[in-house]
Amino acid sequence: MSNSGGFHDLLFELSNENRYGILLSLRDRAQRITDLTNEMGLNTTEVRRHVARLGEVGLIRRDLDGYYNLTHYGEMVLTTVQEFEFMERHREYFNSHSTRDIPEKLVKRIGDLRGSRFTGDVLDFIRQIESLIEEAEEYVWLIVDQFPLNFLGTINGAIERGVRFRLMEPWDLIFRTEFDELKTDELQSLNRAIHTPLVERSTYDHGKLYMYLSERSCILSFPTQEGEIDYKGFNSNDEASLEWCRDLFGLFWETARHGVKPPLDVEDEEEREMISVSEDHAVIEGRNDPSIDPKIVQDAVDNYGKVTLKGEFNFGTSSIKISRSVSLRGEGREDGIPLTKVKKQGWQFPSTMYEHLILVEGEGIDVTIENIHFTDFNNICLLAYQGNSIRILENRITLQTVLGRGTRFGIWGDQVIGILVSNNNEKGSFPGGTTVEGNYLDFATWYILGKFRPKTGRENEPDYRPDLDSHENYMSYGIVVRDSLGSVRVEENDVRNMNAKCIWILDNWDSSEILVKKNRVHSGVFGSYAINTNYAGYGICAFSHWEARNPRQGYRLSIVDNEIECSKVNYLGIAVHGPLEGVQGSVKLQDGEILRNRIYLDDGSVGVLIYRCDGFEVAENQISGKAYYGIQLTGGDKIRDLELSAERNIVKRNKMGSLEIKAPDIYSETLIDGQIFSCSREGSKTAYVWLNSYTRYNSINVSEEVSVIDEGTSNAIN
Helix, strand or coil: CCCCHHHHHHHHHHCCHHHHHHHHHHHHCCECHHHHHHHHCCCHHHHHHHHHHHHHCCCEEECCCCCEEECHHHHHHHHHHHHHHHHHHCHHHHHHECCCCCCHHHHCCHHHHHHCEEECCHHHHHHHHHHHHHHCCCEEEEECCCCCHHHHHHHHHHHHCCCEEEEEEEHHHCCCCCHHHCCHHHHHHHHHHHHCCCEEEEEECCCCCEEEEECCCEEEECCECCCCCCCCEEEECCHHHHHHHHHHHHHHHHCCEECCCCCCCCCCCCCCCCEEEECCEEEEECCCCCCCHHHHHHHHHHHCCEEEEECEEECCCCCEEECCCEEEEECCEECCEECCEEECCCCCCCECCCCEEEEEECCCCEEEEECCEEEECCCEEEEEEECCEEEEECCEEECCCCCCCCEECHHHCEEEEEEEECCCCCCCECCCEEEEECCEEECCHHHHCCCCCCCCCCCCCCCCCCCHHHCCCEEEEEEEEECECCCEEEECCEEECCCCEEEEEECCCCCCEEEEECCEEEECCCCCCHHHCCCCEEEEEEECCCCCCCCCCCCEEEEECCEEEEEEECEEEEEEECCCCCCCCCCCCECCEEECCEEEEEECCEEEEEECCECCEEECCEEEEEECEEEEEECCCCECCECCCEECCEEECCECCCEEECCCCHHHHCCECCCCEEEECCEEECEEEEECCCEECCEECCCCCCCEEECCECCEEC
């Protein structure tokens, strides 16, 4: 027989209510006899007798100052005994409920729940669950017998606040609701809760358990002896209870089956993971359903640092707003084309709404949008409005045609833009930099297939102008960057069939350095003559100051190694403009470069235009096809105190041997103004190089066979 006398003596001492009360009192703080006498409501003799007995079994000791303290052994015993106390207090409950499915190591710690409150009323139990979800700020973890439809509205409210959910259901009882009985709004609400990346779902094989756990409280119901949930149990917000529940949930979650088949996919028996979440990364598979897709993507970008989209997404009439730092990317490519597709549909024409598919707007945020095929939208596909940095990489933005879409701008036409980085306020944006790289844009894929048809049959006549106010044509822009404070890289993009401006840089701040490099620009569609200009369209266009509300001090501009091909009438290859208006404080673009670009104009206007700019180097460009001018340097009259001449520009080593200079015609005769066309007594004049009367101190180096019209002052022609 084992020597267990000491154990029985210990139990005997603990069995006394007063001695046990003294131990509990000493657990909180050391006390003297007088303190214990007052607290316990006993006389001094009784207290001395009880503390003596507790000291004899080693549970307490007296220090030199007369204070009694728990021994370490006493602390261990008291902790262990409290497990029994908790079970004894709820003896009736545990006689009818089971802990068989709870891991043994947690059953041994069940006394950690001693700070909880028992709830035997079912309605009160349900109200407590609802309050737990309503008050959660970070997360709610659930172990339930089936998806909690009765809390659906409360769950979606928490999702709107960014609360993350983890949900475990029994494998054999996973969500068997009859969906035909649900109303349309209930189905939409259910879709939100099921498909958002904020809700991670999994299943378990063990018996039933019922738990709701947030960062601040927990609710727990053990199954009955028959294995049922009767919605009676414990509610607590003390740390010991929360830790016990977290540990229990964690053990179940580790062995759970993650990535539950979405229940609404009732006709598809193939089990597949629609949403997975790991750390700060959400992976979402689209359902091509506008009632689901925009909500789950919005939830993802609102709450995760990295979001990966798979499959096809339909945002309907909705848009996505990115207001925090995030990397949003599609998954996979095939033949260089992103496999992930995103579209927005449902607008009316003509439209006066300022629309976008994705908006980036947040103070100091860093955002990347990468490897997504955007196939349909109305006004603007990607709008980057505010942030520290923006990176738009390797995306594909295509439309079959722009006809019948766009936001109406009156006599200026219906506007459609692929990528717009713009703020247009007093402060500018993106000081951390803007990168638009490796994107493919085509706004007239039907044209490539031979399905583009002119509306009047006059599109190739040089003096024809479409009636933009009557929607006879549209204005399409590929990449537009304006109001940037930091460096800008527009590099290695393929921009096709933009009939206004393929790449447009304007109104950037003097702290910005702009690089437009190695882009492939092609336009075969009829131009819009946008904003009432005399050019059908532009391959690459830069303005120092166009319509900014505040003066701009210019920016450093490099346009190098681009390929431009415009096959319709009156297109312009590369244009660099100083300020259009004499806004006080504005300055011209200065000391930029246009180097090694290859420009082909089938029946164009000008190869390279430098207007109201100083100190540009135009060198080693190859200009071919047909145009009225190969290179044109023009300035303008002084406005207020702003000198608008074109000075100190250098033109050298440009190749124009394959360029045919078009003879003056009816079109050029109607535009003789010293700005668009040069003139003489005989009429308009054309040439390989033209410097108008507002140019001076420019250096032009050309071969002898290249014709030059020099109307300026002190220009050097070599």
